[in-house]
Amino acid sequence: MTTAQERKQQERQARRRRIQQAARTVFGERGYAKTSIEQVARQATLSVGAIYLYFRSKEDLYLSLIEDTLERFDADLAALRGRGDLHPAARLGAAWDYLVDWAAGDVEGTRILRLMSQPGIRKQLTDEVAASAAAGLDMLHRHLTALVRDGIESGHYRRVDADQTAxxxxxxxxxxxxxxxxxxxxxxxxxxxSTSARAAFLAIESGLRVETARVAEAA
Known part of the structure; x- marks a missing residue:
């Protein structure tokens, strides 16, 4: 049986999702700069005060929209790591292509990601959104590190620092x-x-390969 506290938490999460869905619509139609909290509140049929019960600022709300994307990244990159039809070195390239395809198809999502690097952004964020975003970035880093390490352990890549390479x-x-x-x-x-990203990746990945290192040593 669901307790009163659990029902309250479920209701809170449902309203938070409702606000985020409204925000996606308004940000998508008007863009970040031209969107106000008031417009999001109208779209969600809530008061402005209700929005601020869940999000500290427009930046906080905007950044929270990356949460679903990061959760999807986690599942998809984990599945990619488990693909037996790709050798380990190919999996890193597939992960890179996956991220590039996402960036090409979700321009607003890439802008949200880059908002994280803006000076002073932490003061605009609730602890909930900041922690979620930080956890998502850590997750991405772990997946990339694991993919590089898989390539090393399979003998395809040189013994580099996988964490730094990620x-x-x-x-x-x-x-x-x-x-x-x-x-x-x-x-x-x-x-x-896709063109510039592929060229950049190959410049890095070729330096990881064992055969490239052997050629360089022979020269």
Whole structure:
């Protein structure tokens, strides 16, 4: 039997989801800059005060929308690691392609991710959203680290620091998106994300491969 406390928690989570669904609609239609908490409240048919019971600021609400994406990343990357039809080195490339495909198809999601790096953002976030986002980033890092380590243990990759390599790959992923945005904002020609991301990954991944190291040593 559900207790009163459990029902209260379920109701709280249901209302929080309702606010997030309304926010996705408004942010999607108007963009982040032109969206206000008042507009989200109207979409959710709630008062502005009710929104602030769950989210500290517009930034807090916006950032919370990445939670479902990060949960999906966790499940999909875990499944990818378990694919027996791919050798370990190919799994890292498949994970990279997965992230790039997501970035190409969810521009708003990539903007939410990059909002995390803005100075002073932590003060705008509730502990709940900050903890969820941090846990999601840690999860991504663990998956990338595990994929690099799998490649090392299978003999495909050199014995590098898997944790540091995962950090480099994630920084590269974010940097490619930032670079594309900067060029677009300046009206410069922008290469397809899939093209630039694939070239960047291959530059890093080729250096991990054992055969590349052997060629370099022979030279």
């Amino acid at each position: 950090g480099v790959l994630w920084a590269l992923f974010l940097g490619i998106m930032e670079s594309a945005d900067a060029r677009a904002n300046l009206g410069a020609e922008v290469e397809a994300l």
